[in-house]
Amino acid sequence: xxxxxxxxxxxxxxxxxxxxxxxxxxxxxxxxxxxxxxxxxxxxxxxxxxxxxxxxxxxxxxxxxxxxxxxxxxxxxxxxxxxxxxxxxxxxxxxxxxxxxxxxxxxxxxxxxxxxxxxxxxxxxxxxxxx
Amino acid sequence: xxxxxxxxxxxxxxxxxxxxxxxxxxxxxxxxxxxxxxxxxxxxxxxxxxxxxxxxxxxxxxxxxxxxxxxxxxxxxxxxxxxxxxxxxxxxxxxxxxxxxxxxxxxxxxxxxxxxxxxxxxxxxxxxxxxxxxxxxxxxxxxxxxxxxxxxxxxxxxxxxxxxxxxxxxxxxxxxxxxxxxxxxxxxxxxxxxxxxxxxxxxxxxxxxxxxxxxxxxxxxxxxxxxxxxxxxxxxxxxxxxxxxxxxxxxxxxxxxxxxxxxxxxxxxxxxxxxxxxxxxxxxxxxxxxxxxxxxxxxxxxxxxxxxxxxxxxxxxxxxxxxxxxxxxxxxxxxxxxxxxxxxxxxxxxxxxxxxxxxxxxxxxxxxxxxxxxxxxxxxxxxxxxxxxxxxxxxxxxxxxxxxxxxxxxxxxxxxxxxxxxxxxxxxxxxxxxxxxxxxxxxxxxxxxxxxxxxxxxxxxxxxxxxxxxxxxxxxxxxxxxxxxxxxxxxxxxxxxxxxxxxxxxxxxxxxxxxxxxxxxxxxxxxxxxxxxxxxxxxxxxxxxxxxxxxxxxxxxxxxxxxxxxxxxxxxxxxxxxxxxxxxxxxxxxxxxxxxxxxxxxxxxxxxxxxxxxx
Numbered sequence: 001x002x003x004x005x006x007x008x009x010x011x012x013x014x015x016x017x018x019x020x021x022x023x024x025x026x027x028x029x030x031x032x033x034x035x036x037x038x039x040x041x042x043x044x045x046x047x048x049x050x051x052x053x054x055x056x057x058x059x060x061x062x063x064x065x066x067x068x069x070x071x072x073x074x075x076x077x078x079x080x081x082x083x084x085x086x087x088x089x090x091x092x093x094x095x096x097x098x099x100x101x102x103x104x105x106x107x108x109x110x111x112x113x114x115x116x117x118x119x120x121x122x123x124x125x126x127x128x129x130x131x
Numbered sequence: 132x133x134x135x136x137x138x139x140x141x142x143x144x145x146x147x148x149x150x151x152x153x154x155x156x157x158x159x160x161x162x163x164x165x166x167x168x169x170x171x172x173x174x175x176x177x178x179x180x181x182x183x184x185x186x187x188x189x190x191x192x193x194x195x196x197x198x199x200x201x202x203x204x205x206x207x208x209x210x211x212x213x214x215x216x217x218x219x220x221x222x223x224x225x226x227x228x229x230x231x232x233x234x235x236x237x238x239x240x241x242x243x244x245x246x247x248x249x250x251x252x253x254x255x256x257x258x259x260x261x262x263x264x265x266x267x268x269x270x271x272x273x274x275x276x277x278x279x280x281x282x283x284x285x286x287x288x289x290x291x292x293x294x295x296x297x298x299x300x301x302x303x304x305x306x307x308x309x310x311x312x313x314x315x316x317x318x319x320x321x322x323x324x325x326x327x328x329x330x331x332x333x334x335x336x337x338x339x340x341x342x343x344x345x346x347x348x349x350x351x352x353x354x355x356x357x358x359x360x361x362x363x364x365x366x367x368x369x370x371x372x373x374x375x376x377x378x379x380x381x382x383x384x385x386x387x388x389x390x391x392x393x394x395x396x397x398x399x400x401x402x403x404x405x406x407x408x409x410x411x412x413x414x415x416x417x418x419x420x421x422x423x424x425x426x427x428x429x430x431x432x433x434x435x436x437x438x439x440x441x442x443x444x445x446x447x448x449x450x451x452x453x454x455x456x457x458x459x460x461x462x463x464x465x466x467x468x469x470x471x472x473x474x475x476x477x478x479x480x481x482x483x484x485x486x487x488x489x490x491x492x493x494x495x496x497x498x499x500x501x502x503x504x505x506x507x508x509x510x511x512x513x514x515x516x517x518x519x520x521x522x523x524x525x526x527x528x529x530x531x532x533x534x535x536x537x538x539x540x541x542x543x544x545x546x547x548x549x550x551x552x553x554x555x556x557x558x559x560x561x562x563x564x565x566x567x568x569x570x571x572x573x574x575x576x577x578x579x580x581x582x583x584x585x586x587x588x589x590x591x592x593x594x595x596x597x598x599x600x601x602x603x604x605x606x607x608x609x610x611x612x613x614x615x616x617x618x619x620x621x622x623x624x625x626x627x628x629x630x631x632x633x634x635x636x637x638x639x640x641x642x643x644x645x646x647x648x649x650x651x652x653x654x655x656x657x658x659x660x661x662x663x664x665x666x667x668x669x670x671x672x673x674x675x676x677x678x679x680x681x682x683x684x685x686x687x688x689x690x691x692x693x694x695x696x697x698x699x700x701x702x703x704x705x706x707x708x709x710x711x712x713x714x715x716x717x718x719x720x721x722x723x724x725x726x727x728x729x730x731x732x733x734x735x736x737x738x739x740x741x742x743x744x745x746x
Contacts, residue, residue: 012530016537023542054522090525114525115532115565118540 002129003044006030007037007064008052008088013114017050017088020118021125034064041080048128051108053089061087069107084128090114151217153264154206154225160260161199161232168192168239183298188242195235202228222265229261229273237280244298246285246313247306251320254281255327262331266339274328278321285313340377344485347375351489355496359503365397368468368493372486373399376454376470376478383458384411385466385497386423393419393466401448401471408444416440418455423464427483428455431476454478456486458494465497510579517575524568532561563698570702573633574685577709584627586714588737591622591631591663592656598635599654606643606652613643616655622663624734626714634710637703638667638730644697645728646671658736662716665732673724682720683708691724 004026006017014030021028029046031037033055041049053061067074069081085108109131110124169192176183202224209220236257240248254277262270287293289308297304306312351371355364365383373381380400384393393411413419417438421428430436430453433445445453450471458465468490472478535558537543539551546554599615606613624631635654642652650670657664674682678689686701711718716734 010526010530012527012534016530016533019534019537019542054526090522090529115529115536118536118542 001025001027002047003027003029004048004050004125005037005040005046006050007032007034007055007061008050009033009055010052013052013088016116017121020121021050024122024125026125034060037064038077041077041083045080045083047083048125049083049085050125051085051087052114053087061089065107084109084131086124086128087111088114088116151206151221153260154221154228157225157228157260157264158199158202158206161195161202161228165192165195165199168195181298182296182300184242184296188239191235191238191242198231225264229265232257233273233276233280236277237284240281241284241288241293242296244296244302245288245293245307246281246316247297247299247302249299251281251316252323254320255324258324258328259331262328263335266332266335270328270332274324277324278317281320282317285317289313343377344375347371347373348485348489348492350374352492355493359500361497361500361504362397364493364496364500366399368489368496369397369399371493372468372470372489375485375489376472376482378470378472378477380450380471382406382469382471383466383493384419384469385458386413386464390463396466405444405448408441411440419467422455422457422467425457425459425464427457427480427487429453429478429480429483430455431478434475449473451475452477454483454486456483456490458490458497460494460498465494468493513575514579517572517579521568521572525565528561528565528568532558532565535561566698567700567702570700570706573706574702574709577706577713584629586625586627586630588623589626589628589631591624591665591734592617594626594628594631595635595654595656595665598632598639601636602639602643602652605640609643609646609648609650611643611646611648611650611652613639613652614654616653618656618658620658622656622658623737624663624714624716625737626710626734630710630714634707634732635665635667637707638732641703642667642669642671642728642730644699645669645692659733661736663734663736665734666729667732668727668729670727673726673728674720674722675724679720679722 004021006014006021006028008014008017008030009032011032014032018028018030029040029044031040037049037051051061051065053059055061057063065085065087068077068083069085073081087108087110089111090113109128112121112124169189172183172185172188172192175181176185205224206221209217209224211217211220236254240250240254243250258270258274258277261273265273284293285307288295289310295307297307348371351368354367354371358364358367365385369381369383373379382395382399382401383397385396386392387394391413393413393416395406395411398406411419413423418428418430418440421438428438430438432452433439433442433450436442439445448471451474453469453471455467455469458468468486470478470486535554538546538554539558596615596617599613603613639652639654646652646669652667652669655666655668657666672691672695674689675691678687678691681687682689683705684701685705688699688701692699708718711732711734714734716732718733719731720728721731722728
């Protein structure tokens with residue numbers, strides 16, 4: 001059992017991920033935007049972050065990930081840099097090549113396409129938790 | 132405000148060419164003149180028996196031919212790639228030629244009878260040529276020198292200081308000493324010379340002026356029609372107007388959205404201080420008001436004209452007169468075009484009319500360029516709109532699909548068969564809807580230039596391999612053998628990674644979709660000369676011959692595909708074709724119903740293929 005923070009502005013997506021994760025026995029905390037996510041992250045660091053790309057802006061998720069783990073991370077957030085990040089993205093569908101987990105491009109560990117396949121999603125979650 | 136050199140504009144480019152060609156005509160004529168002097172002398176003295184001073188005359192002809200040969204050489208060596216330098220050298224040569232000709236002419240007249248010489252009218256021909264070559268004051272100087280030469284000869288011979296050659300025996304022997312005859316001959320020659328030169332000069336000047344105007348108009352027309360970039364159009368227009376009026380300075384101001392202020396958008400030859408003199412408010416500028424009403428306005432003397440908004444700046448810039456014309460668009464005035472001169476009263480009403488013509492040409496080009504800019508802006512806005520709408524459409528559908536899949540996986544509890552069936556149907560409909568949204572987005576993107584990233588060098592084989600790998604999962608479900616036959620060469624094409632993923636994802640996806648269980652799909656990469664060729668061949672249902680012509684239409688689906696109940700949007704192939712063509716490639720299809728289909732994509736190889744391997 002792990003503690004997972006889901007940051008997504010779409011409550012239905014949050015519900016879908018929550019149902020999935022809870023069925024696998026994980027504890028889920030949800031945040032509706034980057035700011036809320038950071039607050040909850042600081043309050044109690046999770047074992048894994050599930051992060052949406054498009055929230056209040058088209059790249060809000062990218063920017064949050066860069067803040068945590070980019071080439072110039074926010075020093076105040078340094079202690080969270082080891083938490084694995086699984087990114088939920090719709091862009092990934094149309095651009096399977098460009099958004100590989102490239103450290104120079106995007107500091108996340110893996111991607112899940114939206115809409116997601118529960119099996120695929122849970123598989124990636126477990127893989128990241130084991131690392 | 133863009134300031135740049137005029138590129139193809141060379142205001143003096145025609146002048147050196149002009150004087151150079153006239154100079155070569157002068158040389159050509161001189162060959163004839165020298166030869167005629169020699170031959171005519173021999174003919175007249177030997178055949179007609181006239182008492183000509185044969186040796187000196189033949190020598191004069193010889194000298195003419197000799198120095199002409201020298202000038203031929205010098206003209207060749209005078210060439211300089213810089214028009215100004217070339218012009219200077221040619222002018223020097225022409226003046227030298229004219230000087231020597233004048234001496235030869237005087238010697239020739241002296242040897243053929245001085246003031247009684249039948250050759251005097253020949254001087255007029257030479258004066259005419261000089262006028263054409265060097266219009267303006269220098270031609271009158273030459274006329275004076277010519278009259279002077281004839282008068283001096285008459286005087287010196289009459290006074291006995293110079294030998295008189297009586298070449299025509301029929302003339303009275305003392306005629307050259309008769310003051311009345313000599314005076315009359317010199318005066319009438321003078322009048323004829325002056326009249327000839329004056330008439331010729333006025334014709335030449337007008338001709339030159341027209342030539343310059345036509346050149347200005349031609350250059351303007353060519354320049355403004357060769358580009359859709361507004362700054363370039365404006366700059367060409369200002370330059371063309373200045374050239375057409377043989378002026379060094381011109382400017383264009385366009386009305387802003389309020390129609391109350393004129394903003395400087397192009398300047399030719401103006402100082403930066405003058406360009407920054409301040410805003411031109413239509414309400415404060417009587418010249419602009421008059422021009423914007425549709426009429427050309429002449430300011431003959433800036434020092435004495437109270438219609439100027441910036442009199443001090445105008446005088447500081449050395450502008451003594453100017454012409455202002457409106458640039459009239461189809462429905463409204465667009466702005467004003469001004470041409471300036473450092474001379475008082477430099478422009479005529481005809482000049483103003485002529486600039487109006489140029490401004491009319493310019494107005495069309497300006498409106499075209501503006502329309503082009505507006506189109507590009509609209510394209511950008513549409514791209515943004517498509518992006519937003521797509522996100523707004525995809526988010527809810529994606530969430531609903533995700534929720535349904537959670538239900539179907541029974542993560543929230545067990546479902547009975549009927550529930551599972553209903554939810555599966557809903558999910559299938561949503562899947563189709565999502566596919567449609569994705570295709571619509573891709574189609575909109577392929578039609579919106581601002582949406583796509585610029586094509587760059589992309590290696591074809593890895594892109595193809597990814598598309599094949601995506602297809603393998605689907606193929607496996609239907610027990611279809613999906614084979615990839617790579618080439619091994621690194622082929623690079625001009626495209627985008629996303630675009631290639633769409634093209635081959637669609638073609639391979641279609642092949643798998645329209646091939647029944649146990650069939651085959653083969654993807655092959657080949658090279659043919661300077662092109663990369665990819666074929667995607669299947670053993671599927673094929674395309675009915677009657678459907679082939681409409682295959683690339685948006686939303687069109689072949690009859691057999693629809694009948695078979697295979698889900699599709701009918702957008703895939705039109706997206707694929709647009710993308711392939713945007714990369715400079717071609718796509719074709721061969722198909723036999725119930726046997727299979729082969730799509731062939733041909734893409735030009737980018738130059739990167741010929742460069743050395745970076746590894």
